[in-house]
Amino acid sequence: AGTHGKSTTTAMLGAALVDAGLDPSVIVGATCGQLADGCLGRKRDPGIAWSEGAGGSSRSHDRGSARTGFRLGAAAIPAGARADQPGLLLAEACEFNRSFHSLRPTVACITSVEADHLDVYGSIEDLIVAFREFAALLPSEREGGHLLIAHTEAHRREITAGLGCAVETIGFAPEADWVVRWDPRTRDVEVLRHGASVARWR
Structure with missing residues (x-):
C-alpha cells in the first residue's frame, strides 16, 4: 500500500x-x-x-x-x-475508498503516505488514520504479522505506534532497518539489513 x-x-x-x-x-x-x-x-x-x-x-x-x-x-x-x-x-493494496481495509494480510508494506484521495478522506490526518487502521489488521508478531514501512515520507511514527506486529523500516536513510543504496552512474543497487549486504543487482 x-x-x-x-x-x-x-x-x-x-x-x-x-x-x-x-x-x-x-x-x-x-x-x-x-x-x-x-x-x-x-x-x-x-x-x-x-x-x-x-x-x-x-x-x-x-x-x-x-x-x-x-x-x-x-x-x-x-x-x-x-x-x-x-x-x-x-x-x-489501494487506499481509495478505504478498500484496503477489506484485506487480511500477514505481511504488508507501506511505501509512502502523502495527501491523496482527499475527495474521500478530506484531510491528510484522516488518510494517516486509514493507513494506521490498515496496519492494525496485521496479526501479532507471534502470529507472523510483519510490517515494512518507508523510513521517511510515510508518517511511520503515527502509523506504527502501538502495533502488535513486527515493524521494520526501509529507505535510503542509513538509519533504516533495510537500507537501499543506488549508484545513478552504474545503476547498481544494493540492499542492506542492519548493515549487512543482502542483495545486489544492476
Missing part, C-alpha cells in the same frame, strides 16, 4: 517470488510480462501485447510479450523450506 510505488513494488516482488520457485498468485494494478501464465500454463499469442484499461482488456499488435496484471499461482508452495504450506497471495 502507499501513495507511490505500489504497483512497482508488487510487480518486482512478484517476479522475485516467481524466480525463487514459490509460484505465488499476484494481483497488481499494472501490467507485468514476467507474471504471465502462472500454474495455468495458459499462453497468449506472443505477437499480441495485452493491456488492461477502464473498458476492459484491449490488445495492440506491437509484437511484444504478453502482459498481465494477474498471475494465478499454486494452491501450495511447490518446493523449498516452505513446501506444501498454503500458497502465497501477493496483492497491491
Whole structure:
C-alpha cells in the first residue's frame, strides 16, 4: 500500500517470488510480462501485447510479450523450506475508498503516505488514520504479522505506534532497518539489513 510505488513494488516482488520457485498468485494494478501464465500454463499469442484499461482488456499488435496484471499461482508452495504450506497471495493494496481495509494480510508494506484521495478522506490526518487502521489488521508478531514501512515520507511514527506486529523500516536513510543504496552512474543497487549486504543487482 502507499501513495507511490505500489504497483512497482508488487510487480518486482512478484517476479522475485516467481524466480525463487514459490509460484505465488499476484494481483497488481499494472501490467507485468514476467507474471504471465502462472500454474495455468495458459499462453497468449506472443505477437499480441495485452493491456488492461477502464473498458476492459484491449490488445495492440506491437509484437511484444504478453502482459498481465494477474498471475494465478499454486494452491501450495511447490518446493523449498516452505513446501506444501498454503500458497502465497501477493496483492497491491489501494487506499481509495478505504478498500484496503477489506484485506487480511500477514505481511504488508507501506511505501509512502502523502495527501491523496482527499475527495474521500478530506484531510491528510484522516488518510494517516486509514493507513494506521490498515496496519492494525496485521496479526501479532507471534502470529507472523510483519510490517515494512518507508523510513521517511510515510508518517511511520503515527502509523506504527502501538502495533502488535513486527515493524521494520526501509529507505535510503542509513538509519533504516533495510537500507537501499543506488549508484545513478552504474545503476547498481544494493540492499542492506542492519548493515549487512543482502542483495545486489544492476
